[in-house]
Amino acid sequence: MGTAKKSSAARTARIEEMRRAEQARERRNRILVVAASVVVVAGLVAGGVVLVQAQSDDGGSSAADDAKTAGKFATDADGVRAWKGTLGREHVTKSVDYPVTPPVGGDHNPVWMNCNGDVYEDEINPANAVHSLEHGAVWVTYNGDAPEAEVEALAAKVRKTPYTLMSPVDGQKDPVVLTAWGHQRTVTGAADPAVDAFLEKFVQGQQTPEPGAACTGGLSK
Numbered sequence: 238m239g240t241a242k243k244s245s246a247a248r249t250a251r252i253e254e255m256r257r258a259e260q261a262r263e264r265r266n267r268i269l270v271v272a273a274s275v276v277v278v279a280g281l282v283a284g285g286v287v288l289v290q291a292q293s294d295d296g297g298s299s300a301a302d303d304a305k306t307a308g309k310f311a312t313d314a315d316g317v318r319a320w321k322g323t324l325g326r327e328h329v330t331k332s333v334d335y336p337v338t339p340p341v342g343g344d345h346n347p348v349w350m351n352c353n354g355d356v357y358e359d360e361i362n363p364a365n366a367v368h369s370l371e372h373g374a375v376w377v378t379y380n381g382d383a384p385e386a387e388v389e390a391l392a393a394k395v396r397k398t399p400y401t402l403m404s405p406v407d408g409q410k411d412p413v414v415l416t417a418w419g420h421q422r423t424v425t426g427a428a429d430p431a432v433d434a435f436l437e438k439f440v441q442g443q444q445t446p447e448p449g450a451a452c453t454g455g456l457s458k
Contacts, residue, residue: 346362349458417439
């Protein structure tokens with residue numbers, strides 16, 4: 238019991254540290270945005286070339302080209318499936334054809350789904366959820382076979398855990414699945430010890446491509 242409390246406290250401290258880093262990054266970004274705006278305006282006055290180039294670079298290729306998710310799962314001793322292969326990280330505006338459901342990474346929408354313990358009753362765009370994974374979130378998903386009581390219990394756990402989100406995914410094979418960037422596992426329900434173990438390891442875990450990045454200020458539905 239004491240060990241669980243210590244682990245929870247350590248995770249909370251780690252998340253708070255990430256949030257402080259995120260706030261500092263946002264302040265720096267605001268300064269950079271102002272400076273970049275001045276440059277863009279100057280470029281527009283000179284001929285508008287910069288704006289046109291930026292638009293052409295923002296994900297105009299096909300879904301198959303954007304995925305960049307070649308590879309396969311390898312199951313670790315703890316039951317977690319780790320993706321062995323390439324996971325693209327480009328921002329794209331078209332849909333992405335992910336090889337697994339739910340996806341564990343790959344090219345994704347420029348806007349993330351809010352993941353500050355957010356629970357969505359309807360399916361969400363996987364390309365937005367993948368962006369949340371890139372920020373270090375854990376995505377809890379379930380299909381129609383998941384018992385309602387388990388869904389409610391998992392939702393309660395998610396609401397108390399920053400850097401998590403939850404939504405239904407009808408196309409997934411198993412009733413309840415936990416997903417982080419490059420990692421995934423099936424669990425039996427909220428009481429499964431693997432749930433807390435997965436959250437402890439992967440919420441803002443070492444797999445996170447962008448630790449401390451925002452889980453608020455994105456899409457909320």
